[in-house]
Amino acid sequence: MRDRDYLGEFEHIIVLALLRLDDRAYGVTVRQEIELRTDREVSIGAVYATLDRLETKGYVTSHRGDPTPERGGRSKRFFRVTAKGVTAVSRTHRALQNMTEGLGSFGVTYDVATPSR
Amino acid sequence: MRDRDYLGEFEHIIVLALLRLDDRAYGVTVRQEIELRTDREVSIGAVYATLDRLETKGYVTSHRGDPTPERGGRSKRFFRVTAKGVTAVSRTHRALQNMTEGLGSFGVTYDVATPSR
DNA sequence: CATTATCTATACAATATAGAACAAATGTTT
DNA sequence: AAACATTTGTTCTATATTGTATAGATAATG
Numbered sequence: 077m078r079d080r081d082y083l084g085e086f087e088h089i090i091v092l093a094l095l096r097l098d099d100r101a102y103g104v105t106v107r108q109e110i111e112l113r114t115d116r117e118v119s120i121g122a123v124y125a126t127l128d129r130l131e132t133k134g135y136v137t138s139h140r141g142d143p144t145p146e147r148g149g150r151s152k153r154f155f156r157v158t159a160k161g162v163t164a165v166s167r168t169h170r171a172l173q174n175m176t177e178g179l180g181s182f183g184v185t186y187d188v189a190t191p192s193r
Numbered sequence: 194m195r196d197r198d199y200l201g202e203f204e205h206i207i208v209l210a211l212l213r214l215d216d217r218a219y220g221v222t223v224r225q226e227i228e229l230r231t232d233r234e235v236s237i238g239a240v241y242a243t244l245d246r247l248e249t250k251g252y253v254t255s256h257r258g259d260p261t262p263e264r265g266g267r268s269k270r271f272f273r274v275t276a277k278g279v280t281a282v283s284r285t286h287r288a289l290q291n292m293t294e295g296l297g298s299f300g301v302t303y304d305v306a307t308p309s310r
Numbered sequence: 311c312a313t314t315a316t317c318t319a320t321a322c323a324a325t326a327t328a329g330a331a332c333a334a335a336t337g338t339t340t
Numbered sequence: 341a342a343a344c345a346t347t348t349g350t351t352c353t354a355t356a357t358t359g360t361a362t363a364g365a366t367a368a369t370g
Contacts, residue, residue, distance in 0.1 A: 084357080084358050084359075085358085085359085086358075086359055086360090087358075087359090118360090119360060119361050119362080120361095121360070121361060121362070121363090122359060122360050122361075125358090125359075125360075126358080126359075126360095129357090129358075143367075143368060144368090145368095145369085146368085146369075147368075147369040147370065148367085148368060148369070149367085149368050149369070150366065150367045150368050151367075151368080
């Protein structure tokens, strides 16, 4: 993998969730944060699969937390964004910004076509 | 396909390019615009594949232009974003914004981990 | 040992990417 | 003007990477 890659759409969202959650970021909270802030349903498997890939790529790290004293308190796997990860979000973010700037709030200002079907 | 879907990362970029280029948007200019504004190499095949997919989903339409009187002036296939397409960018854009807001310029403010490997 | 929360494994669908092949126009050569 | 070269543009084919859901395994408490 070239280290110039951009984050995929969902990867992007996930990394942002980690940054927001700071040291409270683990599978379940990540999912919640996304469902809360975007109006989108997320399957937990999707979250873990993506987190694993991000870890493989060196964009995040994970470590086991201690079990908490609650029923079902299995130990959590906490995630954290690496410096490399931050670089990647920034790059992705910047690209999007460069493409967007000057467009106004599209959909209002720009007249559009209708689908053929 | 549910009409609640988000644009993939590259789809997003492509649609933004179309909006910028307005009525000058066809394969080659789309590619140029992206390479110009993001610091990214784009293969022409990727552009068309994505444009086709977007058209199938009703996010863009295309029509043939007349051949132009220049060397190599083969007729172009012009693309245009549909209302549905604009809705989709907006939705994608908003989701990203909601996830980003309050984060400051990440990378500066947030302290990060180092990759395990 | 039933219940709860979390994580893992796996499979499949959708998206992204590269590159070569093909097409249509004009320019050049003889 | 026929043949061939050059330029610009599109299509096709193949493959890799991302995104997604589901089912089931684990580890804790009551």
